[in-house]
Amino acid sequence: MxxxxxxxxxxxxxxxxxxxxxxxxxxxxxxxxxxxxxxxxxxxxxxxxxxxxxxxxxxxxxxxxxxxxxxxxxxxxxxxxxxxxxxxxxxxxxxxxxxxxxxxxxxxxxxxxxxxxxxxxxxxxETRVSTRTRADLFVQNGCNNFCSYCLIPYVRGREVSFPINEIEKELRILEHFSKEIVITGINLSAYGKDIEGSDGLIEIARLFKNSPSRFRFSSLEVNVITEKFLQELQSYNNFCDHFHLSLQSGSNNTLKFMNRHYTKEKYLESVNLIRKYFPNAGITTDIIIGFPTETELDFEESLEFVKKVNFSEMHIFPYSKRKGTVAEKLKNVATNIPQRIEKMTTLALENKRKFIESNIGKVHEVIIENQKEGYYLAHTKNYILCYIKAENLNSNDKLNVIIKQTYADGAIAEICQ
Ligand code: SF4
The missing domain is CATH 3.40.50.12160 (Methylthiotransferase, N-terminal domain)
Structure with a gap:
C-alpha cells in the first residue's frame, strides 16, 4: 500500500x-x-x-x-x-x-x-473524523466581494452556497465524532444569497437545534450582524459566543480604497449589538497594516479604533501586493510598516490580556483538544485557550473549568468540582 x-x-x-x-x-x-x-x-x-x-x-x-x-x-x-x-x-x-x-x-x-x-x-x-475535537463544516465557496487587495474571487470564482440538505447530512456525520463544529466558507456571510427563500446563516444555525455538538462561525462580515440573527443565536445553548468579524482597517479612508463596503461606525454598531446579546463574547478580527494608501494619519485612526473595540484577539498581517488586483495599481504611500505592526501587536496583546483577566473567576465549558508541557489544552466557548492541570482526561472530554490567571497565550484554568 x-x-x-x-x-x-x-x-x-x-x-x-x-x-x-x-x-x-x-x-x-x-x-x-x-x-x-x-x-x-x-x-x-x-x-x-x-x-x-x-x-x-x-x-x-x-x-x-x-x-x-x-x-x-x-x-x-x-x-x-x-x-x-x-x-x-x-x-x-x-x-x-x-x-x-x-x-x-x-x-x-x-x-x-x-x-x-x-x-x-x-x-x-469514520476513522478519519473520529480523532478530531473540532471539525469544520464547509457550507459555501467563492466570493463576489472583490476587496481591492484580494485574489480569492479570481482564483476561487463566484459565490456558491451548498444545499441545506447536503450540509445537514455532513453535519450528522461530523457531530457523531466531534464535539465542536466550525461553520466555514470562503465568504461565509454570503451563505444563502444564491438560494431562493433562504434565511442565510440562520438556516445553518437551525441545524444545530438538537445537536450534541457546540458550534461557532469561522469568520463573518458586519452585514450579517442583525438583531434577528443574534436573537436566533441566543436561543441555542450550544452556540459559542465567539465572533470573528473581519475589520481589515479602522480608517474609513482605507476601508473605501479596500472596497470593504462598511465604515468604522457601522462596524462599531455591529460590535455593540453583539455585546448587547452576548456581553462576554470573544470578538476577534483580522487587520492589514500598510495598505498602499494608508498614511500615518490613517494608521493612527485605525489604532484608535482598535482601542475602542477591545478585541479579544487579532491577526495582524502586513499588506501583500497581489498581481492582478485593483490595489496593485494604487500609489504606495505607506511607510514605517514594521513600527506600525509593532504598535498594533502591542495593543492587540494588551487587549487580549484584559479580555482574559475579565474572565478570571468565571466558569466556562471547554472541550479537551490535546496536551502540551504537562497541561491539557482546551478552548472556552468565547475562545480563550485554557491550560488545565489534570490527570486522565481524553480529547473530546467536555467539562466546566474556572479561569484562574493569564498564562502564555491563554489562561490557567481549574476543573470545577
Ligand atoms: S477578503 Fe474575503 S470578502 Fe474580500 S474578496 Fe477576499 S475572500 Fe472575499
Whole structure:
C-alpha cells in the first residue's frame, strides 16, 4: 500500500478540502498522513493569499525532493490556479489542478499508480473524523466581494452556497465524532444569497437545534450582524459566543480604497449589538497594516479604533501586493510598516490580556483538544485557550473549568468540582 502525504497551506477551507481528499484516498486503500513526511506520493494544497504564502507553496516541492527524489507530486489550490507555471518546473510534478474539483486528484493518482489495486477499497471515513475535537463544516465557496487587495474571487470564482440538505447530512456525520463544529466558507456571510427563500446563516444555525455538538462561525462580515440573527443565536445553548468579524482597517479612508463596503461606525454598531446579546463574547478580527494608501494619519485612526473595540484577539498581517488586483495599481504611500505592526501587536496583546483577566473567576465549558508541557489544552466557548492541570482526561472530554490567571497565550484554568 502506497503512502501519501498531504501538505496544506492557508485557510480552513483548504484544510476541509484536504480532509476530503484524504478520506477518498483512504477509502481507495492508500495510507494517508497529513503534513510533510516520508511518502511515495505528495499532494500540496496551495495558498495564494499573500506573496509569502505563494513562496511557501512553491518551496514545499524542494522540501519534498530532499525527502524523496523519486516522489510523485500533485498540486492543487489557489496558488496553482493563479500561477500554474510555478509548479511545472519539476518533472516530479504529475498534475496541477487549481481550485476546481480538487477531488479529481484522487482519480489522477489512481490512474498514474500502476500498483493501484481496485480491490483494496476500504470504507473508513469514520476513522478519519473520529480523532478530531473540532471539525469544520464547509457550507459555501467563492466570493463576489472583490476587496481591492484580494485574489480569492479570481482564483476561487463566484459565490456558491451548498444545499441545506447536503450540509445537514455532513453535519450528522461530523457531530457523531466531534464535539465542536466550525461553520466555514470562503465568504461565509454570503451563505444563502444564491438560494431562493433562504434565511442565510440562520438556516445553518437551525441545524444545530438538537445537536450534541457546540458550534461557532469561522469568520463573518458586519452585514450579517442583525438583531434577528443574534436573537436566533441566543436561543441555542450550544452556540459559542465567539465572533470573528473581519475589520481589515479602522480608517474609513482605507476601508473605501479596500472596497470593504462598511465604515468604522457601522462596524462599531455591529460590535455593540453583539455585546448587547452576548456581553462576554470573544470578538476577534483580522487587520492589514500598510495598505498602499494608508498614511500615518490613517494608521493612527485605525489604532484608535482598535482601542475602542477591545478585541479579544487579532491577526495582524502586513499588506501583500497581489498581481492582478485593483490595489496593485494604487500609489504606495505607506511607510514605517514594521513600527506600525509593532504598535498594533502591542495593543492587540494588551487587549487580549484584559479580555482574559475579565474572565478570571468565571466558569466556562471547554472541550479537551490535546496536551502540551504537562497541561491539557482546551478552548472556552468565547475562545480563550485554557491550560488545565489534570490527570486522565481524553480529547473530546467536555467539562466546566474556572479561569484562574493569564498564562502564555491563554489562561490557567481549574476543573470545577
Ligand atoms: S470578502 Fe474580500 S477578503 Fe474575503 S475572500 Fe472575499 S474578496 Fe477576499
Amino acid at each position: 502506497k503512502n501519501i502525504s498531504i501538505i496544506t497551506l492557508g485557510c480552513k477551507v483548504n484544510q476541509v478540502e484536504s480532509e476530503k481528499i484524504a478520506e477518498e484516498l483512504e477509502n481507495s486503500g492508500y495510507n494517508v498522513s497529513m503534513g510533510l513526511g516520508l511518502s511515495d506520493i505528495y499532494i500540496i494544497n496551495t495558498c495564494a493569499v499573500t506573496n509569502e504564502a505563494e513562496r511557501k507553496s512553491r518551496n514545499i516541492i524542494t522540501k519534498i525532493l530532499k525527502l524523496n527524489e523519486n516522489a510523485s507530486i500533485y498540486v492543487c489550490g489557489c496558488s496553482s490556479e493563479n500561477n500554474p507555471e510555478n509548479f511545472k518546473k519539476s518533472s516530479n510534478v504529475k498534475k496541477i489542478i487549481g481550485t476546481k474539483d480538487k477531488l479529481k486528484l484522487v482519480d489522477a493518482i489512481k490512474s498514474d499508480d500502476s500498483e493501484y489495486d481496485k480491490n483494496s477499497q476500504l470504507s473508513h471515513l
